[in-house]
Amino acid sequence: MRRFLAAALTAVLLASGCTPGDEADTPGGAESPASAAASPPADLPEATSELADLAAALTANDVSTVAMTTDPAAAQEDLTTIFSGMDGHYPTFEAGELAYEGEQAVGTLTVSFAMGEDDWSYATPATFTLQDGEWLLEWAPSVVHPELTEQTRLRFAQEEARRGPINDNTGLALVEERALYEVGLDKARIDEGQWATVAAQLAGLLEMDAEAYTAKVLGAGPRAFVIAKTLPQVEIPAGVADVPGRHVREIRAVLGPSSTFAASILGTVGEPTAEMIEASEGKLSVNDRVGRSGLQSRYDEQLRGVPMMRVDLVSRAAPEGASPSPTPMEPRTLFQQDESVSEGIDLSLDRDLQTKAEEVLSTQEGLATLVVINLADGGVLAAAQSPTGGTYPHATFGKFAPGSTFKVVSALAMMRHGVGPSSTVQCPATLPVDTYTFGNYTGYGHTGAITLTDAFKYSCNTAFVAGAEQVTSEQLAAAAGSLGVGTDYDAGFTSNFGTVAPGSRIDRAASMIGQGQVTMSPLGMASVAASVGSGRTVIPWLVKGHEAKPTAAPLTAAEAQGLQAMMKATVDTGTAQSLKGTMIGAKTGTAQWGPAGQQQTHAWMIAYNDTVAVSAFVEVGDSGGTTAAPLITALFS
Template identity: 60%
Template sequence: MRRILAAIFAATLLVVGCTPDGDAPTPSPSVSPKTDLPPVDADLKQVVDALNAKDLSKLANVADPKAAQEDFTTIFAGMDDIYPEVKSDAVTYGENEAVAKLNYTYKFGMHGWTYTTEAKFTYADDKWSFAWAPSAVHPELTEQTRLRHIQQEAKRGSINDNTGLAIVEERSLFEVGLDKASIPEAEWAGAAKALATALKIDEPAFQKKVADNGPKAFVVGATVRQEAIPAAVVDIKGAHVNEVSAVVGPTDTFAAPLLGTVGQPTQKMIDESKGELSSIDRVGLSGLQSRYDKDLRGVPGARIELVGRKGVEPAPQVKVLAQQDPSIGKEITLSLDRDLQTKAESVLAGQAGIATLVVLDVKTGGLLAAAQSPAAGSFPHATYGKYAPGSTFKAVSALAMLRAGSTASTTVQCPANLKVGSYTFGNYSGYPSNGLGSVSLTDAFKYSCNTAFVGAAGTVTGESLKASGGSLGVGTDYDAGFTSYFGTIEPGNSIDLAASMIGQGQVTMSPLAMASVAGSVASGKTMIPWLVEGKQATSTAAPLAAAEAQQLQTMMKATVDSGTGKSLQSIMTGAKSGTAEWGKTGAQQTHAWMIAYNENYAVSAFVEVGDSGGTTAAPLIVQLFS
């Protein structure tokens, strides 16, 4: 009966053994014409499935599956969770034996690592048995050796300022912690408390962290720059300082929301990387470090070695089985001005709440500074915050009015109150009485008359308001190469359109966007800010005409000369102040804004909770440029 089955199986191979084109068929075991052995297919599949599952303990066709699993675990213990995909290949049969080729493929380095091994089976008592041996995993593995993965991190590319000098690069930091092994157990709690006090960290939390770690652990309290290591550390028994490297900026806060951070990848990032990342890599986690991670990260060096198992004497010679050399990541250059960014952060350091300063280069549109107060944290409020711009948006509304037929000298009406539908609009508290009545558009602009702009909603449509915003660089979503928000202009009904004319309603802007408005007026052309060299967005809006820019410059200059921006006279050419109410009815607060420009800079100052643009936001600009 065996001879008949063998003949049938061999004939089948003659029919399907090759194909004229397309992918070759998966090789399948064959029956040797010299023996009467049955196919080893089913047993081979069990072994391949077990290797892919990393679990040999349930293999019924292995003499000692528990020992095989222990061997397998030892082989891969130093591989940093790098495992191969295993597929079976051709089988040859001998006298009561079968040898199957196993193809191993690792997601290792840029190009992977592949090789072939042999899995040996013996036939006895009408069944196949798999002869487990380390060589089934790699031809050179023995009972004395194992695999080891070594990774050498690529030198991460630097992020440079506008002079080409590195802002973010690899620097030394210092782990300050408690070496439990160096002091008696009875002193752990007291030393932990003293160290927590010196580092100004949570004392109970650090004491618990110390208690929860092993008796020989080094428990890190904080990782700081050298100048931040407390002097008291030298007097605390068990305290230890360990130098480490990290990719950081010149200070912990320097443009941090823009630049982002570097650290270990999340499990999701590892899973989605298709083998490119592992838990021992360092990657960009936010900001520019994340967006340009592949460029900055470079290619890490890695190798897989054949090494001796623990306790084996004499230790076998280490042999490199696969290797990838490291490369240096690419650097990126920014428009950021180091000194201006530092000064802006210094100005905002004393602000109690969220406040921002954004500065653009009038000539190039480059983002020179994007600073925010400590309360703003790591969220990029300066470039991505969404706030009602208040009366600073009147620069956009004024352009819409110019396009509807007005000029800077056109007479407009500025009543104390104006009703639109069911809602009554009024001017801000303290609005000058000489600014009421029949006034020029320039006067309405420089004194910031709400009712004059609300009244113009009859000649300005939602579409024309949005189009005017586009010509000043806002209201259109652009990929500018960094985390940025250019605002939304989506007025609805008549009341909403009237509110939008004074920068409320359905209008939201970022401080970056409002700096774009000032920059567009100052330069006389639509400005879309850029930060990363070579990653500039191009405006898709109708261009700002030279005559339109000149009219807007007249109005913004009047604001500095004799309007709400008079405090900027010594440093700025044109400006527009703004306030915007926000929050729940009855408990509303006020955003304070000021946008301004001179021949070199366009700037926006924003304070989330303030009094007015002139009294709260303008002083920040004065401090920045004084």
């Protein structure tokens, strides 16, 4: 019978592509697998259902109800021990073929781990013995893996690949994985009477609140390692080495120039959420670090690379009260996935300009943003927001009424309808459209018959509202597309290019002055300025190799020249004169928002010079010229 079992095991492993050795080919070894029958003799029952039930029970990690020749509770305890070092990794089991001889049957189980890039699967045997007409499992650890014994178990190990850097526009790392050191007190290394004194000593060296850290130490468990600070190695004071009970532990961290630098764009790295682990179908565990937001999330697979994963066969701990084995076995690797080199990504972001933009906005009350685009190639050089914005990407993904900055789009639509920069348009004080009456901003004084350029540079609302009678919703949307907005592009980062879809006659009139249903992000309005300044449709990009291509009708040279003339006039003699010497062309904007009776004002300024285009946005402001323009002046001073 033993010869049969060896042959059946060999048959199982050969069928799965795993060979335990050459015993079957050795004279005097096991019988040929051909001696085992594929089906039971006529007077014996099939063991198919028992094998299927075992596979289901093992998959459910519960063999306590499986009929076996030994105690199922002991088998369940054995199963728990086998997987105790697997960090939650657990396989599925699938029933395969059966081989019979006499009153025994050996079934094949296919064991599959959702682990690594290509998963891990193998075959293992399960032996049943017929007793009183019933097939009973002969429990053994080899049911889980053919090499497991009562003295061994499985152990999982993982080492992350070094995370790829995110580089600036010069190729230098903005964000990369670096070594940091947790400095703290290991309470188990010193007597209880020293805890408070040593905690205060360590806190003093690290220039932190000694009272607060001492309280933290005393409140932790008697064997706790209580972290005081996490620092680069060069910042650890030399005196720390002389503190009794001190402990310094190296960790790996993904760091940028500061914790706030371009945080809404770059994103964060951390432990995957329960939802992420479930969606990964076994590819992720709590041992992993993944991109949680921003570019770190979007390009996580590329930046993270492939970690080293290994499953070893190791000795079990000696039972309680028993002496440990004098010669524990050396761990033996059953599965290994080698680490692969991760890849970085290259950005258009300019480190110095982003830093200065954040400095300009650092003291701004409420939400404000600055977005800068390179006219030469459309790359985003900076996308910053004030501290109030937190980590939500308001600068690139916000949805705000653009106000009169949208008159650049409306002017293009009117030009395509035959109204040139020098054409005469009417600018009445008010203009009724159906049940709503539009007016100009308080203090506006350039009414009557004026040129389109004057209506633009002084920002006459009613002249553009009147233009809605000739410009259709489709034509307005087409003009927006030629200036890089109103179309949903996947630009390789979290970006919003706005919505231009006016409906009713009133809504179309409101859309002409950037109100109604029109919404834009600061990135989108910077795109409009960049398209005018460069003379071509600009879809801004951030990640090299992930540039979106415009799908709208291109901006013609004549159209660009007309818009440039009007935006230049706005700087020379219009509402953006404060930008003289800094910008060539610009457009101011305000937009009312909020519930009736409690409305507030967005303040906008978009502009360009010979090299860059910029948008400045203040969520609650006064006017583009007085609230948004100073941000641009400060940025380029």
